Amino acid sequence: MAKKKKTTTTRPARKRAESKKAAAKRTESRKPSKPKTEKKIVTRDTVRENIRCRSCLIVDGYARKEETCRHCGAKLFKGDVL
Numbered sequence: 047m048a049k050k051k052k053t054t055t056t057r058p059a060r061k062r063a064e065s066k067k068a069a070a071k072r073t074e075s076r077k078p079s080k081p082k083t084e085k086k087i088v089t090r091d092t093v094r095e096n097i098r099c100r101s102c103l104i105v106d107g108y109a110r111k112e113e114t115c116r117h118c119g120a121k122l123f124k125g126d127v128l
Contacts, residue, residue, distance in 0.1 A: 096128045
C-alpha cells in the first residue's frame with residue numbers, strides 16, 4: 047500500500063524591510079483624511095426629552111434646542127413631550 051504524501055501549505059511571501067526614510071516619505075505623501083460626516087457631541091449635561099413626532103409618530107430623544115424631527119423634518123411641539 048502506498049503512503050500518502052504530506053501536503054504542506056505555502057507561506058505568504060515576506061515583505062521587504064522598509065527603510066525609515068521611505069516609510070516617512072510614504073506617510074508624508076498621504077493627505078489627512080477628514081470624517082465624512084461630523085457627529086454632534088452630546089454631553090451628559092444637556093437635558094434630553096422624549097418627544098413623539100405628530101407626523102411620523104416616532105418617539106426619539108431630543109435636546110431642548112432641537113426643533114425639528116430627525117426622521118421627517120416636521121416641527122416638534124413642547125406639548126408632545128412624554
